[in-house]
Amino acid sequence: MLRLLLLLQVLASCLWLGHSEVVEAFLGPCALFFYEKTPPRGALRPTNAARICQFYDNKYRFATLYDRNNRIPVYSAYICKPGPGDRDQPWLVEPQLIDQSYHKYMEGEDSIIREYKIKSQQIAKNQAIDKDYSEALFLDRGHLCPSGHHTGDDKNATFTLTNIVPQYTILNQGAWHDYENTVAQESQGCDTTYVLTGAVPGKTYISNGRVNVPSHIWSAACCVRGKQPINAWGAIAENKKDMNVVTRLNLKRLEKSLSDLYEGKDVTLFKNSCSQQ
Template sequence: MQVLAALCFLVVAHLPPLRGEVVESFHRGPHCLDFFYKGMVPKWNVPKRHTVCLCQRFNNRYHFATLYNTLHRIAVYSAYRFQTGGGGGREKYWYIEPQLVDRSWNKDMEVEEDLAINHMGVYFGQSQALNEDYINTTYDRGHLNPNGHHTGDSRNATFTLTNVVPQNRKLNNGSWSKYETDLQINLTRCSKAYVLVGAIPSNNNWIIKNNNPRVNIPDYIWNAYCCLDKKGWPIRSGGAIANNTDQTSVKSCTLSELKTLLKQYTKSKVLVLFRNKCGA
């Protein structure tokens, strides 16, 4: 993780813009560590090449953090604090990150068409997915950090293309949606909860546009959570993983079991997801 690009995101044009700062890592980003349990970024040997750290901010507040792979054009994972009293509802627009096109550009997330007004002729999709990549495909724009686990501005802030992956529609609207709803009910019993949710990329399965591989279609979607009591002590934890197909179920597991599966499927060393393994 070499660069922390702050992700900016507009919900509607009349709302205040998002802003962010480019720093070297989550540790140097403003409030980025707030979304990781006890400020610990997962100890996981994710290849540093093609990854950027995004600390995503809206309405002068940061809402979650994302480790993004600019080659696969999907997130490795998003980290967030669960918020009770969330709810559904969807935004009308999807947004892209100007600084993933040029680091000297403004820090406000913009709709692609609006960004093109000031940068005519520039291609925006070299390092990120665009809305057109998902059009006329059989895949949903599947949220990693789900909007239903947030409220207010945080819920709006999840509607960015750097927070979605190509997700099988039956999985997205079926067993994974049910898992997210069940987890929401489970986490409302926590005084505070920290969540990680990510995708394991495929070796060679892509959304293809104009004969070019554009967005990697992940093999698996996974989730991990750490639930705390009123004193900030961990009281339970767990995780889940699902194959990104239309005939799949969500496998619930312990953090230890999930770590083993992530290591197996990514062929990279996963040391720990939460500080002290979300233990006392």
């Protein structure tokens, strides 16, 4: 009997270690990145979506809804904790978008190729890879969950290509960068700042049609003090090579703008609209 119990414990440990990072729903530790543990509802659900609990160095860091067809994230959800520091690893990808049985932590392409004895084309089937961005003109690798809103390993974890969209340089290094700095400053008055940042698919692509270039980048924040939401705000920007404008909006107007961009389909970003702010 003792031997049987030990065997069951080992099997349970193996099942936990193999717990999927690409999940059916944002539950458990991954739900903590959403206000009231509730993901957005409505139009922000592509037909071939992957829900990713972004896992790095033995810890969940943020959550991403990923569009396998367009090979860009729909949104990333995180808690803003800004601070200094630099990354110390190359661009990463998601092993479980290659094969559900692969390990759950993000890793570099070369490491995955060596570990699983596969080719780069297999990695690229359901996600963007480093090569996709190498010849993109006037475009940066735009973070949805920005490195500047984190410290230490949380910052390192943002450098996964499942958190990246093609964002025009003028916007990424201009008005959008300024807006991210503003969010970092405004979050200092909050005990917890829940942030959603997303991308609306556009009509153009890079890398021979592999990776969609979003038409708009948007973001929403819900500021909580104690357990009480005290403020909410949003922003949206057109993603064009000659545009460098970010428009600040209240939450309702941002949801209406996104609904219009998604052909009139409803969009709800925060539960109870972060107390109707």
